[in-house]
Amino acid sequence: MGSNEFAPVPVGTLLDVRVGDVAHGGHCVARHEGQVLFVRHGLPGEFVRVRVNSAGGGGRFLRADVVEVLESEDVGRVSAPCEYAKRCGGCDWQHVSLARQRELKAEVVNSALSRALGRSIEVTVEQVPGDSLGLGWRTRIQLAVGADGRAGLSAQRSHEVIPIDDCLLGHPDLQLAKVLSQRWAGSSQVVVDVDGRGGREVSKVPGPRGPDVHRTAAGRDWVVPGAGFWQVHPGAADVLVAAVTEVVTPKIGEHILDLYAGVGLLGGSLAGAVGATGRVDLVESGRAAVRAAGTNLADLSQVRVHYGEVGSWLAQRRIKRADVVVLDPPRSGAGTQILAKCIALAPRVICYVACDPAALARDAKMLAEAGWELFALRAFDLFPMTQHIECVAGFRPVQAPGGSNS
Ligand SMILES: C[S@@+](CC[C@H](N)C(=O)[O-])C[C@H]1O[C@@H](n2cnc3c(N)ncnc32)[C@H](O)[C@@H]1O
Structure with missing residues (x-):
């Protein structure tokens, strides 16, 4: 079989693989029967069970997410501080210590x-x-609005909106809890910006351009x-x-x-x-x-x-x-x-x-x-x-x- 002729691997297939080097884009590279897998939520050196979620490059490679860590020793794995870390597409490396990141x-x-x-x-x-241990640094955040009018963050490579109660990356001055408890029917996005003069600015999309902020x-x-x-x-x-x-x-x-x-x-x-x-x-x-x-x-x-x-x-x-x-x-x-x-x-x-x-x-x-x-x-x-x-x-x-x- 040529490099471009791998047997198709259906979405949802579970594979056990050894995780290799980190690649541009934050995924790590693994291989299954010669075919490259770009693995999310793994770390180099780990042995993991992944779930295939898509194919790319005309079938040349697969994308997969870790569903279970089978072997992980001294690779810098930590428990993610955020409960949405696996579903939300905003963070790639919450499962990694800051030093290892x-x-x-x-x-x-x-x-x-x-x-x-x-x-x-x-x-x-x-x-x-x-920032505080890698959290609380985002002075601007763009939230997607779901069909129910709730603001949240988009899932990885998807338009699905994950409803959230808070984002740990958000700067405390964004006061996100207030924005996230409101309903934003009719908007596709809500943008929240810290203003250096105190407080914060919220704008909706579609809508007029947000006001100036100061830094x-x-x-x-x-x-x-x-x-x-x-x-x-x-x-x-x-x-x-x-x-x-x-x-x-x-x-x-x-x-x-x-x-x-x-x-x-x-x-x-x-x-x-x-x-x-x-x-x-x-x-x-x-x-x-x-x-x-x-x-x-x-x-x-x-x-x-x-x-x-x-x-x-x-x-x-x-x-x-x-x-x-x-x-x-x-x-x-x-x-x-x-x-x-x-x-x-x-x-x-x-x-x-x-x-x-x-x-x-x-x-x-x-x-x-x-x-x-x-x-x-x-x-x-x-x-x-x-x-x-x-x-x-x-x-x-x-x-x-x-x-x-x-
Ligand atoms: C990464 S930002 C850098 C801004 C600035 N150097 C700073 O540190 O705040 C890139 C800027 O380039 C502008 N930009 C993008 N493409 C451009 C182009 N082809 N010609 C001129 N400006 C462009 C964007 O509007 C944006 O303001």
Whole structure:
């Protein structure tokens, strides 16, 4: 039988398998008669009974959930703090100790980047301040509304709404119990946001865009439009600004380009260091975010905020050179064309903030092929209990013969 011709395994089949390495996406890899299974709720090294729940890749692989742990020794298994952990699709790793979660995340980053760059990369995943043992960190939560009007969380890979009484990941200021006890008939979603000035904001979908919320980070106050991007972990913004500043080491008079700028957190926080003789250009495609960035950074004469899609903005080549490019793209990454345009600006450093290690690895490979080396890498646990991870990577041109990178 070829690799694509496995005998079909019906949904519901129970299999006993040894769990292997963690894969991108938070599942672990196991095998059944040669066929790959992506296993949820297991841990590398365990022997488990799984229930097959779907096939993927045109039948090349199966997805399965652990129904019973048959053997588990020193692998970091704990009992999940949340009673909904197995059904709700929000958390991947409640059954894993926090220390082991971070090791698994590091393995995902290291293996993606090592493969992409052809050399060994070893990052450790750093804890950030602002959560309590991995709980209580979500300052924004999007709830789905079921047919009965109750708000809850979606099941894994499904539209089924799991009714909940609380979400342990929610920040206490969200006061979720109140939202969850109400009925939201006529809405498909309810979004709850902590407002840094005290209290919280609740908006319904469909419905008008939620009101602005306020945040404090990097010594400044920030306005964030409803549905606009802001890191949800309360420690994230400060930690990312510090990590980006460390990679960029901005200097007086320099020109910084902040792509995918949101409400201006990264570029705005670097602006003081380039001074009034420097310049910071921010590019963002969300109109409300652009307006908020303009308000947030109105006191910094060196900052210009541009509304536009990064690719077309760069294609117009409104700027010919930059000393520094900061990139913070969505999960799909920046991609070859955008990176080529960044390289054409001849910056001394590209600082890449990445929420998807696979996309970062693809882009790092392209940069390496273009003669750029990864010289700095940090990874932060901004999403405890989930498989998600945030990286900050620094790239610089490989030193030309007789040249200098300093
Ligand atoms: C991950 S967020 C980063 C925001 C900001 N750097 C921060 O730290 O708060 C990505 C941002 O890129 C914007 N965006 C997504 N695709 C874009 C594109 N093609 N061109 C410009 N902006 C884009 C989104 O609206 C979002 O605000």
